[in-house]
Amino acid sequence: MQAVLVELVENFEYRFPEGVEVIRLNAGLMAPMIEGKMHEGLQMPLEAKTKAKTRYLKRKKSRRQARKSAAPKQTNNAVHRHGEADEEDSDDTESEDDAPQERASNGNYSKELKETQEGGREERPKKKQKISPSHSEEGETRMSEVEGVDVATEVDSPLPPQLSLPAFPLPTLPDAPPKSILALQGLDQALVEAEVVNPSSRLPVIPKGDNDRTCLSERTRKRLIELGITELFAVQTALLPFLLGSSATRRSLYAPFDPFQDVCVSAPTGSGKTLAYVLPIVEILSTRIVTHLRALIVLPTRDLVMQVRETLEAITKGRGLKIGSATGQHSFAHEQSQLVADMSTKLSGGSSKVDILICTPGRLIDHLNGTPNFSLQHLRFLVIDEADRLLAQSFQDWLAQVLAATRPSPRSVPETTETKTLVPLCDSLAPALLHLHREVDLHTDIDEKKDTSCQKLLFSATLTSDPGKLAALGLRNPKYFVVQGQPQESEIDGIPNIIAERFTMPEALKEHMIICEAPQKPLMLFHLVHNHSVRNALVFTKSSESASRLVRLFEFFEAAISSGGNPIIVRSYSSDLPTNERRTILEKFKAQEVHLKVQRILLICSDLISRGIDISHVSHVVSYDAPVDIRKYVHRVGRTARAGRTGDAWTLVEEQEARYFKSMLRSAGHLERVQRMRISEKDTASLSSAYEISLRSLRDAYTR
Structure with a gap:
């Protein structure tokens, strides 16, 4: 059936054929659809206006x-x-x-x-x-x-009201300060204005004559030449004139009214920092008459204490200065008898058998709290070597206790005659502590306020720039020396290198890295030893357990390869060994210098000796486990290429560590100096069979 849509308006009518259905709809809705249209050949007339x-x-x-x-x-x-x-x-x-x-x-x-x-x-x-x-x-x-x-006006409308809000401008962030300003926030101005020393600076040691610029006495210069030291390095040429100078005040033992400036030194490893503070101490303390503890040298490890003591004993030979050490290697009672002369009577000025004490911080606190008449009031030098490591560790809050012991106690409230305890007159009191003497009630120049004469010397290859740690030292008008590149290279983007933690390496050091899979690291080490003549080397691992395990694997490998010629001697050096055994191993390793043509020696160790240890014949340093921070890397590779000698540093980096290791070097501006060495399977093919045998032997040894 055919249907037709049509609009009926007014009296208009139309008759449709039979069979056509007519649908009547609202005219207002359908008018636009049918107006003027044709439908099935039927002419639809236009609507007439009413x-x-x-x-x-x-x-x-x-x-x-x-x-x-x-x-x-x-x-x-x-x-x-x-x-x-x-x-x-x-x-x-x-x-x-x-x-x-x-x-x-x-x-x-x-x-x-x-x-x-x-x-x-x-x-x-x-x-x-x-x-x-x-x-x-x-x-x-x-x-x-x-x-x-x-x-x-209000009218009828189906549309919702359109509200408009004022358009406010978007907030704008201020421009960020440049990196050079952000890096200097909170820092001491003395650190920003540090004196940059050229690492290539040298100063010859002249045995006789008055034209010497080292400020050393003729007796000291002769002693240096006897020891084979004919020139001073950069850090020594900058520090000796500052500490000794030409004025008599700088060489005095006490300066209560004109206190000394403190000194902070950042210099590469092997640049002669130990000699830089040993020589001024010997020069100034040689004029003393009464024995008092006047120089305190704090070091992080016992091995460094022994090494610095050997240097001091060599320089002070014939001077009459007495040197002591406190590391805990001997009993506490034995150390007390070596340090203090009289422990039975309480003496206001203290009693000491030594002029110079070299110690670790833990043992120092034991003597401060438990040894009678052990006093630091006469201290002329407080030397903190490897300062960044010591400041990062508390050791029973050793620094605060030491600084408190060097300062005069605060002036107490005047006491009545009945309650006043008289301190016997004693000429052994330091000038800063003379106000404690109350035998008389007269006020003289003794009652004037005086400062301590202790001068603090801080040394490190990676000296910290942390404002909080530096503030804890209580530095007095400090002077900073930085041995770091040429003067025009001392800043990057306006930031001094010491603040940006960009440290200088020894000039003659060559650095390499090998990226490999973790199971192939021992094989890479064997390849370096047998195919690249890596001998007389220090191999650093991440822990004592890793060092001992690598030593056993190396022994199994040498037994499996059974190569003719000179054997390779491998020793472990870690904190798990007793002190006497560690010292024996280190002395034997140093003594092999005369047998370089006969034997190849490897000392596999933890980071125990990564700082300060000076072994002159070490020509290679291998980081078997990659260091986790740039400071540890600097101290490890600094065990070679010391005192102007050449050396090579190798770092074995696992594939999952490569990105972090490169990022660490890049942030320190040092990635370009580390060359990547690629080793293929063809290079290690001759060692693969022996390596598999050694792995099976090691597995059997640990599963027994």
Whole structure:
């Protein structure tokens, strides 16, 4: 059955053929669809205008013309125009309501259609809307504008109100300060203005004559030449004139009214830092008459204590200075008898058998708290070697206790005659502590406030720039010396190298790295020893257990390869060994210097000797386990290429560690100096079978 959609308006009728279904719809909804259209070949006549619609359109046109003509004349009467707009809206509403009623009375609308239209008008909600400034031609929105002031009228509209908020500018962040300013925040100005020393500086030692620039006495210069030291290195040439100088005040034992400047030194490993503080101590203390503890040297390990003591004993030969050490290697009672002369009577000035004490921080605190008459009031030098490591470890808060022992106690409240305890007159009191003498009530120059005469000397290859740690030292007008590159290379991006943790390596050091898989690391080490002549080497591991395991694997490998010629001697050196055994191993390793053509020696060790140990014939350093920070790397590779000699440093890096290791070197500005060495399976083919045998032997040894 064919269906036809048609709009019935007014009295228009049309007779359709039989079989055609006519669907009657609302004229307002369907008019746009069928107006002027053809349907199935049937001509649809255009809708004829009704009288009501004609009157509505005519009034609408006249109102539009009136608005256009009246707009420029009534710009100052907004209220009047607002009223007219309301009247026009009401007229429009009435006209629009009357038009469909007339159409319904004159047309053939059904009763249901008229009820539907009437119900739609009654239920339509009235929505209020703020009129926009523009006027549409259809008259849907109207607004009056009076010299920039908008007056809104409320009309019926199905659209929601459009709210507008003021547009505020987005907040802008200030420009970040440059790196050079951020890196200097919180730092002491003395550190920023550190004196940069050229590492190639040298100063010859002249045995006789007054034209010597080292500020050393003729007796000391002769002793240096006897020991084979004919020139001073960069750190010594800068520090000796500053500490000794030409004035008599710098060489005095006490300076209560003109305190000495403290000194901080950052210099590469093997640059002669030990001799830089040993020579001034010997020069100044040689003038003493009464034995007091005047120089205290604090070191992190027992091995360094023994090494520094050997250097001091060699330089002070024939000077009469007494040297003591406290490391815990001997019993506490034995050390007390070596350090203090009288422990039975309490002496205000203390009692000491030694002029110079070399110790570890833990043992030093034991003597401060448990040894009678052990006093630091006469201290002239406080030397902290490997300062960055010692400051990073508490050791029972050793630094605060030592500094408190060197300073004079605060002036107490005057006591009455009955309660006053008299201190016997004793000329062994230091000038800064003379106010403790109260045998007389007269006020003299003894009561004047005096400062301690202790001068602090800090040394390290990786001196810290942490403001908090430096503040804990209580430095007095410090002077910084940095042996680090040329003056024009001492800064990168405006940041001094010591602050940016860019440390200088020995000039004659060659650095290499080998990236390999973890199971292949022992094979890489064997390849270096047998194919690259790595001998007289220090091999660093991450722990004592790793060192002992690698020693056993190396022994199994040497037994499996059974190569002819000179054997390779491997020894382990770690904290698990007793002190006497460690010292014996180290002495034997040093003594092999005269047998270099006969034997190849490897000392596999932990980081116990990565700092300060000076073994002159070490030509190679191998980091079997890659270091985790740049400071540890600097101290490891610094065991070779010392005092101007050449040396090679090798680092075995696992593949999963390569990215971090390179990033660490890059941040320190040192990646370009480390050359990567590639080793293929073809290079290690001759060692593979012996390596497999040694692995099986090691597995059997640990599973028994």
